Amino acid sequence: MKIQLNACTALDADELYAFELEDRLYFEQSIPSRGDDYYLPEIFKQRHASLLQEQRDGTSFFYLIKDESGKILGRINLVDRDITTKRAELGYRIGQNYVGKGVAKEAVRLLIGQCRKLDIKEIQAKTTDGNIASQKILTSNGFRQENTAVEVELNGQRMMLIQFKRMILD
Known part of the structure; x- marks a missing residue:
């Protein structure tokens, strides 16, 4: 599947809100919930505006993963x-409808290509020990597992959070 990364803008708020709402339950199976307030339209718009300010400040970069028709398939970010x-x-x-189709792997590859322009030399990522698909996406894109792991609780279950790192060479 051919994809593109587009920097988030204020014009994306409504479509991004629909994407987040549609897959909320799916996302919350593997990551902590953002809470009910996040899904209130006004709160979502305020949080989106706040993220866009971080992007303008250069502390974070937010991209939408889209197909050739412009439909949002996912999102990918560099934060902190x-x-x-x-x-x-x-x-x-x-x-959920785009998992297992190479979308995340290609999006990570494309984002790595942006890092020199963003003056980023090291990317860190975390995933749970049970999220083998995400681990494969990271390692296939040159990330190396660090020796540090932290025990966390997600949806009432204890699991390990594994740290990965990728250096961006000049």
């Missing part, structure tokens, strides 16, 4: 950018 260490944290989520 540290300008001193040139490090940022990767996060992504793919809509």
Whole structure:
């Protein structure tokens, strides 16, 4: 499937809200809930505007993963950018209907290609020990598992959160 990354804008708010609402229950099976308030239209728009401010400030970068027709398939972000260490944290989520089709793998590859322009030299990512698909996406894109793992609770279950890292070479 051919995809593209588009930087989030204020014009994306309604379509992004629909995407998040449609796959809320699916997402909450593997990551902590953002809470009921997040899905109230006004709260969502305020949070979206706040994220866009982070993007303007250069502390985070938010992209929509779209197909050739412009439909949102997922989102991918680099957040908590540290300008001193040139490090940022990767996060992504793919809509349920597009999982297993190579969307996340290609989106991560495309985002890595943007890192030089964003002056990011190291990307960190975390996933649970049971999320083998995400681990494969990261390792196939050059991420290396770190030796640090932290025990967390997700939906009442204890699991390990595994840290990955990828350096961006000049």
